Amino acid sequence: MEVDTMRSLELIKDIYNVDQLLSGKAYIQELVHRLATALNVKCVMVGHALEPERKRIQTDYLWAADKFVPNVIYDLAESPCNEVICGTRVKHYNSEVQLTFPSDKMLREMSIESYIGAPFLHTDGGLIGLLVIMDEKPFKNPIMLSSVVEFFAARIGAEYRRLAVEESQLRIKEKLEQLVQERTRELQQAFASLQQTQKQLISQEKLATIGRITLGIAHELKNPLNIIINVAEILQTEDLDKDSFKKVATMIQQHSLRANDIITNMLKQARQEPNQKAEWVDLSAVLEQAVDIHLRSITNTELRSRLQKHIAISPAIKACLWDVPGIERVLINIIDNALYAMTEKMRRIGPSYTPEIQVSLTQESEFCRIIVRDNGTGIARKHLSKVCDEFYTTKPAGEGTGLGLWIAKQIIEKNRGTLSISSEEGFFTEITIELPKSANANQQELP
Numbered sequence: 001m002e003v004d005t006m007r008s009l010e011l012i013k014d015i016y017n018v019d020q021l022l023s024g025k026a027y028i029q030e031l032v033h034r035l036a037t038a039l040n041v042k043c044v045m046v047g048h049a050l051e052p053e054r055k056r057i058q059t060d061y062l063w064a065a066d067k068f069v070p071n072v073i074y075d076l077a078e079s080p081c082n083e084v085i086c087g088t089r090v091k092h093y094n095s096e097v098q099l100t101f102p103s104d105k106m107l108r109e110m111s112i113e114s115y116i117g118a119p120f121l122h123t124d125g126g127l128i129g130l131l132v133i134m135d136e137k138p139f140k141n142p143i144m145l146s147s148v149v150e151f152f153a154a155r156i157g158a159e160y161r162r163l164a165v166e167e168s169q170l171r172i173k174e175k176l177e178q179l180v181q182e183r184t185r186e187l188q189q190a191f192a193s194l195q196q197t198q199k200q201l202i203s204q205e206k207l208a209t210i211g212r213i214t215l216g217i218a219h220e221l222k223n224p225l226n227i228i229i230n231v232a233e234i235l236q237t238e239d240l241d242k243d244s245f246k247k248v249a250t251m252i253q254q255h256s257l258r259a260n261d262i263i264t265n266m267l268k269q270a271r272q273e274p275n276q277k278a279e280w281v282d283l284s285a286v287l288e289q290a291v292d293i294h295l296r297s298i299t300n301t302e303l304r305s306r307l308q309k310h311i312a313i314s315p316a317i318k319a320c321l322w323d324v325p326g327i328e329r330v331l332i333n334i335i336d337n338a339l340y341a342m343t344e345k346m347r348r349i350g351p352s353y354t355p356e357i358q359v360s361l362t363q364e365s366e367f368c369r370i371i372v373r374d375n376g377t378g379i380a381r382k383h384l385s386k387v388c389d390e391f392y393t394t395k396p397a398g399e400g401t402g403l404g405l406w407i408a409k410q411i412i413e414k415n416r417g418t419l420s421i422s423s424e425e426g427f428f429t430e431i432t433i434e435l436p437k438s439a440n441a442n443q444q445e446l447p
Contacts, residue, residue: 010038015155024163028156029061029068035152036063039145041135043110046156048129049076049085057081060129064110078103084117084130090150092116095138107134114139118150120157128160179232183256187225190259225259228252283319283327283368283435287361290331294339303343303355312360317368319435326411327435330419333408334372334431335359341376341429348377366436367417373430379423387421 018030028046036044047059050073057079059071076082078101083091093100097115098107106112116139117132131153139145177184235248291311298304321327335357342355358373379387387405405421412419417435 028159031152031156032061032063039133041133043134045132046129054085074106080115081117081130081132084119085127090116090118090146092142092146094142111136113137116142116146116149118153120153120160122161128157131156176229179229183228183232187259228256278320278322280318281321281324282316284313284315284317284361286328287313287331287370290328291335291359294332294335298339300343303346306355308354308356310358314361314363317361317363319368321415323411323414327415330408330411338372338374338376342374345376367434370433371430373428375428378425378427378429380425384421384423
């Protein structure tokens with residue numbers, strides 16, 4: 001028994017070694033090879049029942065007489081493989097399998113004496129295929145061999161499932177490309193730009209906000225894209241009169257423009273380089289856009305439905321800024337932190353908590369003031385003086401890098417402004433940004 005145990009362990013080690021080197025069909029083929037040589041059996045077969053009747057089996061990998069041989073199709077009737085196909089566990093015949101199944105031509109032609117077969121299944125229990133070992137002599141330890149075959153079958157089944165997912169994704173991709181044709185290529189370019197934007201934001205802010213923003217933008221893009229795909233399919237499959245054709249074309253144009261607007265807004269947030277000189281900027285519009293994009297990108301449906309928003313942005317307030325894209329990133333980061341704090345508090349307290357966020361912009365004589373306040377978890381007093389330090393974070397490991405507020409403070413100071421934080425743990429956090437030299441809407445020149 002000790003020898004059998006060591007043999008089993010060696011086979012499991014073989015699987016581990018193959019896992020590190022191969023995948024897909026080459027991986028399954030190598031498993032079949034190693035199983036055949038390790039067990040020293042005449043035949044190893046991996047195959048599947050042909051649908052829909054499932055009366056015949058198609059081999060995908062067939063090892064016989066020390067080499068891989070061409071695959072075959074054979075009848076399941078009165079075959080031990082039929083027992084495996086119909087069952088849910090390993091099936092073994094230690095000897096005289098020919099006598100048990102006299103009508104099985106393959107057993108007779110190969111002089112098979114012993115047989116072990118195990119099915120491998122979908123995650124829902126449905127059959128994918130089976131793994132079989134056969135030999136011309138009786139098995140010495142069918143119980144051990146049955147366990148080994150069942151183990152290998154499970155691993156092979158997992159690879160079949162993975163391959164099926166890959167093939168399914170490939171088919172879906174090809175179908176979408178056919179349906180939307182040129183429009184799809186344009187949108188793929190837009191998505192490539194979004195991905196590049198994502199990389200730039202990650203390098204700039206170390207994953208502080210881009211994950212949730214990208215999810216929200218992708219969610220926003222799905223609606224117009226789905227409509228474009230559907231109407232493109234109508235154009236391909238139906239004969240339309242002139243009025244119907246014009247209506248469908250108009251729908252494609254409208255929703256393509258909508259997708260383009262979403263992408264344009266996202267790209268605008270991605271600009272990295274500050275201006276070489278200061279410029280007058282409509283700060284009201286900048287803040288409104290940051291708030292709109294981020295609040296619409298909330299993926300937590302419970303937070304989205306329960307969030308109370310109090311937005312008070314005075315119109316047409318202008319500020320003289322050196323780094324407009326940087327200010328936009330600061331605003332998004334601060335709003336993102338507020339949403340995180342409210343999500344955490346909602347998770348802790350439950351339905352009795354109503355999340356609220358307040359955003360305001362006002363103009364004073366010497367500066368304009370932005371205030372973002374939330375009623376989330378707040379910040380403990382011991383952390384308050386350090387939250388703008390580089391790499392200092394109060395979030396759990398893996399959820400924060402400690403760079404968001406540090407970068408925000410650097411950007412605000414670059415624009416000759418100030419950033420201050422007040423908070424009470426468990427009750428609120430309020431961030432105030434003051435930017436100097438605000439101006440009236442009709443002011444055209446820099447001082």
